[in-house]
Amino acid sequence: MTMSEENTVPHASAEEKQKVRLPETKNLILSPSPHIQVGPGSAKIMCQVIVCLIPAIIAAFVFFGLHALRVLVICTASCAAFEYLWCLAVKRKSTVGDFSAVLTGLLLGLNISSLTPAWVCIAGSFIAIIIAKQVYGGLGQNPFNPAAVGRIAMLMGASGAMTQYAVPRSVFFAPVADALTSATPLSMAESAAGMGKSLEYFNSSGFLWRAFTGEIAGSLGETSVLAVLIGGIGLMALRLIRWQIPVSILATVAIFVSLVNHFSPGTTPGVLFHLFTGGLMLGAFFMATDMVTSPVTVKGCIVFGVGIGLLVCVIRIYGSYPEGMSFAIVLMNALVPLIDKFCYIKPFGHQNIKAGRIEPRRGEIK
Amino acid sequence: MNLWKDFSKGIWKENPVLVLMLGMCPSLATTSSGSNALGMGLATTFVLVCSNLAISSIRKIVPGKIRIPCYIVVIAAFVTVVDLLMQAYTGALYEALGIFIPLIVVNCIVLGRAEAFASKHGLLSSFMDGLGMGCGFTLALTIIGLIREFLSAGTLFNVLVSENYPVLFSVMGQAPGGFMVMGFILAGMNFLNMRKARKEGRDFVNPVDMDCKHCMICRITDEDK
Amino acid sequence: MNTEEKNVRMDAGANGNEPWMDVSAAERQRQEYLKRKQEEQERKVTPAKIRNIFYLGIFLFLVCAVAATVMCFANGVTRIPRRQAKQQKLVSALNEVLPPYNNAILKTAESKENPGNIKSTLYTAKKDGKVAGYAVQISAPEGYGGKMEGLISFSPEGRVCSFVITEHSETPGLGSEVTDRKDVRTFATLFAEKKRKPFPENLPPGKVLDQFRSRSVKTAPWRLRTEGGDIDGRSGATISSKAVTLLASRAAEILKEKLQKEGKIK
Numbered sequence: 001m002t003m004s005e006e007n008t009v010p011h012a013s014a015e016e017k018q019k020v021r022l023p024e025t026k027n028l029i030l031s032p033s034p035h036i037q038v039g040p041g042s043a044k045i046m047c048q049v050i051v052c053l054i055p056a057i058i059a060a061f062v063f064f065g066l067h068a069l070r071v072l073v074i075c076t077a078s079c080a081a082f083e084y085l086w087c088l089a090v091k092r093k094s095t096v097g098d099f100s101a102v103l104t105g106l107l108l109g110l111n112i113s114s115l116t117p118a119w120v121c122i123a124g125s126f127i128a129i130i131i132a133k134q135v136y137g138g139l140g141q142n143p144f145n146p147a148a149v150g151r152i153a154m155l156m157g158a159s160g161a162m163t164q165y166a167v168p169r170s171v172f173f174a175p176v177a178d179a180l181t182s183a184t185p186l187s188m189a190e191s192a193a194g195m196g197k198s199l200e201y202f203n204s205s206g207f208l209w210r211a212f213t214g215e216i217a218g219s220l221g222e223t224s225v226l227a228v229l230i231g232g233i234g235l236m237a238l239r240l241i242r243w244q245i246p247v248s249i250l251a252t253v254a255i256f257v258s259l260v261n262h263f264s265p266g267t268t269p270g271v272l273f274h275l276f277t278g279g280l281m282l283g284a285f286f287m288a289t290d291m292v293t294s295p296v297t298v299k300g301c302i303v304f305g306v307g308i309g310l311l312v313c314v315i316r317i318y319g320s321y322p323e324g325m326s327f328a329i330v331l332m333n334a335l336v337p338l339i340d341k342f343c344y345i346k347p348f349g350h351q352n353i354k355a356g357r358i359e360p361r362r363g364e365i366k
Numbered sequence: 367m368n369l370w371k372d373f374s375k376g377i378w379k380e381n382p383v384l385v386l387m388l389g390m391c392p393s394l395a396t397t398s399s400g401s402n403a404l405g406m407g408l409a410t411t412f413v414l415v416c417s418n419l420a421i422s423s424i425r426k427i428v429p430g431k432i433r434i435p436c437y438i439v440v441i442a443a444f445v446t447v448v449d450l451l452m453q454a455y456t457g458a459l460y461e462a463l464g465i466f467i468p469l470i471v472v473n474c475i476v477l478g479r480a481e482a483f484a485s486k487h488g489l490l491s492s493f494m495d496g497l498g499m500g501c502g503f504t505l506a507l508t509i510i511g512l513i514r515e516f517l518s519a520g521t522l523f524n525v526l527v528s529e530n531y532p533v534l535f536s537v538m539g540q541a542p543g544g545f546m547v548m549g550f551i552l553a554g555m556n557f558l559n560m561r562k563a564r565k566e567g568r569d570f571v572n573p574v575d576m577d578c579k580h581c582m583i584c585r586i587t588d589e590d591k
Numbered sequence: 592m593n594t595e596e597k598n599v600r601m602d603a604g605a606n607g608n609e610p611w612m613d614v615s616a617a618e619r620q621r622q623e624y625l626k627r628k629q630e631e632q633e634r635k636v637t638p639a640k641i642r643n644i645f646y647l648g649i650f651l652f653l654v655c656a657v658a659a660t661v662m663c664f665a666n667g668v669t670r671i672p673r674r675q676a677k678q679q680k681l682v683s684a685l686n687e688v689l690p691p692y693n694n695a696i697l698k699t700a701e702s703k704e705n706p707g708n709i710k711s712t713l714y715t716a717k718k719d720g721k722v723a724g725y726a727v728q729i730s731a732p733e734g735y736g737g738k739m740e741g742l743i744s745f746s747p748e749g750r751v752c753s754f755v756i757t758e759h760s761e762t763p764g765l766g767s768e769v770t771d772r773k774d775v776r777t778f779a780t781l782f783a784e785k786k787r788k789p790f791p792e793n794l795p796p797g798k799v800l801d802q803f804r805s806r807s808v809k810t811a812p813w814r815l816r817t818e819g820g821d822i823d824g825r826s827g828a829t830i831s832s833k834a835v836t837l838l839a840s841r842a843a844e845i846l847k848e849k850l851q852k853e854g855k856i857k
Contacts, residue, residue, distance in 0.1 A: 135549075153542070157536055158535060158536065195818060436651065440658065442658070447665040457680065460676075525781055528777065529777055540762060
């Protein structure tokens with residue numbers, strides 16, 4: 001009585017089956033599992049990305065001293081710990097060994113200031129690992145980049161502590177309270193533009209050189225463009241990321257900023273300033289290119305990158321936050337399923353089937 | 367005994383916020399602090415009890431086809447009158463609860479209980495149901511509110527827990543914090559219920575017929591009286 | 592069971608021995624057919640139906656009429672007590688921000704429409720015929736969560752005494768740190784006797800709001816430090832701090848105008 005319709009659909013007769021030409025059986029290789037895996041596993045990929053982050057970590061240590069190491073160690077350790085504890089709580093095999101939590105912790109640490117209090121780091125790690133990743137089902141299931149989500153939560157949750165940036169080389173061993181703090185160049189430029197002051201300083205070659213090497217106030221990993229670039233080129237050489245994503249982000253930012261500068265001069269500093277400051281480089285090379293949360297196809301990657309670039313510029317120039325890289329990444333992550341849907345690759349020989357009325361089956365009442 | 371059952375089911379077994387998922391909007395929006403949550407809960411309990419009584423007493427004369435508009439009119443008129451009276455005669459109480467009163471008219475839980483319970487049961491049962499559901503709502507809201515208040519400001523009912531308490535994660539007082547706390551509480555509650563069901567050797571099911579999916583409000587034509 | 596329905600059943604039975612046609616499919620078809628039939632029936636207009644609709648409409652009208660009458664009655668009865676309660680609230684707020692006075696303060700209200708569709712009201716407090724202070728009630732639409740409303744009091748010479756935000760919808764924990772004067776109590780000192788400081792420090796502290804104290808209206812408009820002024824906003828809540836500053840500046844301009852008209856300041 002409860003047999004479903006699918007089971008009783010009339011099958012093609014034996015004669016009709018003969019008409020369909022199947023490939024020769026000996027040309028088909030079919031075998032049950034286990035299959036040999038080709039290519040790197042996730043642990044190897046994560047380790048390679050971590051190696052590419054080493055220049056940025058060294059730069060952070062050079063400019064921000066032991067505090068940089070403190071923040072990085074707290075973030076990495078607490079991310080790994082939360083991953084382990086979650087696996088323990090839900091009685092799953094521990095996934096700490098795939099190093100994804102370590103990478104998330106490192107990225108989170110590189111995204112925040114060297115003066116961030118320890119509890120803020122731990123709270124951010126909790127949100128990054130538990131809420132942004134494990135609640136969705138762990139690595140590969142998360143729709144948003146965990147490090148970006150963690151950073152946003154920290155920024156909104158503890159905005160006072162998160163907007164204290166140390167002046168580079170000002171402290172090495174001294175306690176946090178003694179550190180000289182400064183605003184980031186982006187927020188300085190925004191308030192200068194808001195007050196109608198001249199933006200000449202931000203376009204001067206001396207300032208831009210310091211921004212390139214990393215001797216400006218900011219989050220640990222994002223100040224030194226040089227170090228991030230070295231790591232990013234490494235990532236591309238190892239074929240770990242699609243080059244389309246960072247290139248389209250940077251190109252969009254450059255084009256948008258030069259258009260703004262052309263049509264309304266004085267609103268914002270020049271193209272190089274926007275490329276060299278804030279989390280743009282780190283985000284473009286290391287966070288937007290996360291394999292789980294970026295589109296599958298090349299066309300999709302370009303759409304994704306252009307979207308991030310536009311959002312970053314809009315938030316930086318017109319929004320109330322001075323920097324918007326993590327917001328842009330998370331917003332575009334939310335659109336990735338849509339992008340994938342519209343930018344899929346058509347199979348060879350694909351034809352559009354015209355949507356027509358399906359004829360009712362025999363025996364049905366018309 | 368039956369009356370006690372009508373009352374007590376609202377607190378845990380069919381808790382409106384944590385099990386039936388009714389009234390999500392106020393339970394996320396007004397729980398940024400414990401005192402706000404308590405105020406909203408008490409105001410809702412009051413309206414819920416009175417509207418249950420009113421609906422139960424007119425349930426036999428209202429034609430089935432237009433019962434929903436009738437209920438809405440009755441509840442809205444009732445809430446407006448209460449609002450005006452509170453404004454006029456209970457200044458301090460209105461200061462504390464006044465902003466929540468207009469929100470209650472459109473609160474899903476009031477209409478939900480009117481339709482699912484009061485329109486089918488007698489006065490006394492409806493009264494106990496309203497009281498129980500109101501208490502469960504207040505309890506759930508206050509717990510969420512206290513957790514959020516402690517995480518975001520380090521206080522409980524506006525009293526600082528200890529001097530120089532540093533961990534103030536203000537995002538917990540905003541909308542995302544509401545969703546997070548709610549999610550964790552729901553997960554914890556389901557976990558407890560599942561474990562209990564497993565110990566008793568039965569399958570865990572949410573109470574059907576009462577949650578949003580099964581509520582008859584959206585299916586007016588199916589059950590014309 | 593009418594003939595058409597029978598035919599359907601016969602039809603289903605006749606095809607029943609075909610492999611893809613099981614009984615449940617036939618049953619489903621029959622139900623669909625009946626449903627369609629019922630819908631047709633419903634679409635037909637009969638006198639009984641028209642009567643029913645009229646009955647329902649009149650019933651609903653009666654319910655609404657009764658509800659409206661009750662609401663009108665409640666509104667009429669509570670009109671005067673509500674107004675008194677509202678005035679009482681305003682008076683108690685004025686008592687908090689002003690030094691002791693003994694005139695009927697609500698009668699001194701001078702309402703004014705300012706540019707930007709902002710209404711303001713100026714109250715003059717007098718003690719034994721002498722001016723004891725002024726209070727300006729004004730709103731600022733520039734808040735992060737929309738409009739905020741404040742009450743700011745001045746000494747007779749035009750110096751700020753006290754400043755409270757009476758209504759706002761700023762973000763709790765961020766913008767509300769700027770607008771709210773919060774009495775910090777701990778569990779240790781919960782039941783200890785609360786000491787009230789003399790005027791104008793009678794209110795709980797507010798970090799941004801207290802910075803305006805004893806500034807003269809002559810120095811208005813005031814600005815935040817990030818905009819070249821000397822008021823320290825709260826970091827992370829720049830928009831709320833700015834709105835508060837604008838509100839105070841606007842109130843000061845109103846009082847300045849009045850004092851200049853009366854020749855008390857230049």
